[in-house]
Amino acid sequence: MRLVPSRTGWDGTREAVMHRSRRGLVMVSDPELLDAVLRLAAAAGCELDRAVDATAARRMWARAPVVLLDADAAAHCARGGLPRRGRVVVAVRGEPPPGVWQQAVAIGAEHVVSLPDAEPWLVAALSETTEEPRGRGPVLGVVGGRGGAGASVLAAAVAVAAVRDGGRALLVDCDPLGGGLDLVLGAEDLDGLRWPGVGVGGGRVPAAALHAALPAPAVRGRGELALLSCDRAADGPGAAAVSAVIDAGRRAGETVVCDLPRHPTDAAAAALAAADLVVLVVPADVRSCAAAARVVAALAGHGSVPRLVVRGPAPGGIDATEVARALGLSLLTTMRPEPGLARALERGAAPGRARGPLAAAARAVLAELGTTAGAGS
Structure with missing residues (x-):
């Protein structure tokens, strides 16, 4: 468990568990696309855990507030039997390739975004996941x-x-x-x-x-x-x-x-x-x-x-x-x-x-x- 600051000092108690639960999941094999996604996540203040395959992704799949995949990862996760869930985004470089929406739907993805055009949208979406749900402030x-x-x-x-x-x-x-x-x-x-x-x-x-x-x-x-x-x-x-x-x-x-x-x-x-x-x-x-x-x-x-x-x-x-x-x-x-x-x-x-x-x-x-x-x- 990663240590995070708490009100009483540095420990691995409930605050650390809560902090860890707000970390997103990324599974992207394209190095250039991965660099872009990590850069945007840093700009949004969103920390990400990286999975290299569906087996590793399964351990974090349910608790991650957001999941970022590329087209290959979406297909891999679908074949691996990972359940459909909300807040899944499939990112691609440039124009989406043929068949990407079919792969996205199979895993429950709500969005397919093309970078760099969709960078502002992705930063906003990632920023939202870093915040605990609260009521609207006056x-x-x-x-x-x-x-x-x-x-x-x-x-x-x-x-x-x-x-x-x-x-x-x-x-x-x-x-x-x-x-x-x-x-x-x-x-x-x-x-x-x-x-x-x-x-x-x-x-x-x-x-x-x-x-x-x-x-x-x-x-x-x-x-x-x-x-x-x-x-x-x-x-x-x-x-x-x-x-x-x-x-x-x-x-x-x-x-x-x-x-x-x-x-x-x-x-x-x-x-x-x-x-x-x-x-x-x-x-x-x-x-x-x-x-x-x-x-x-x-x-x-x-x-x-x-x-x-x-x-x-x-x-x-x-x-x-x-x-x-x-x-x-x-x-x-x-x-x-x-x-x-x-x-x-x-x-x-x-x-x-x-x-x-x-x-x-x-x-x-x-x-x-x-x-x-x-x-x-």
Whole structure:
């Protein structure tokens, strides 16, 4: 048994068995085709066990999450009496030879793919097999009604709340001019990739590989937090990359929280399209309401109608319901001023401590996200 890391160290216990069970099976005799398949599997983060004949393949046939064969191997396995099963792919170089579909059907193959044309499809299919089946994770977008409204802080607090509840959260910075979400969490010195260093141009990204590459800020709770922040000295992400990252977190059952700019970029538009819920954070003053009205119009242009979070104080005595009425939005929750919050953030403390107005607002947003995502699934 191959040793893999576990929570208590390196051992050969249940974690190793589970890891081993996620390894695919490859039986390909063509050296060039085998090299191509192994290269694509590495890109997908999918580990493969190789079998040289049907006898060796039989030992792994039932438990492998995916089986990759060439045409000769498909015929060999069929003659060897291996049972039909799902997730069998027959790969060929160039045009499929005559009779390959007959061999594929005999072994239960669902696909015959021609390389190199089908390389993107095969990488996506292999990536999917590396992930344990989980429920669909919810996606939240958080936007500020004006600069300094507190949207980034609320986004981070919602992710922290999800972790405190024992879940896994992926916090995605989609605002390249926001200064970097890593500063909000005191994670600017943590190792890990930032935008645009995460080299995903689209397609399917393995969630485990993504998490391994990102900073993981320490947060009290039973869950795990991964952070994808913008680099302060580089451009922000592209739309395809944002879509791929969100999809990875969603497939892994994580709560994906996106901090969005007030004027939607292409990347922000991709996040809005994926979001189950969008919230707009608006301070309770006249100028903030005026600025937020422009943001509401911009979001409407992307088919998004946000829920409203009103943040105090209200220097002129404006009520949260008045803000909601002025903007034509449904009020989700309010947030009173939190003494010491600004000082704690400056010291690098993660927002959303167990108690306080910010944590309460984050929990309200998280609860609404669960309701909205559940209704839409």
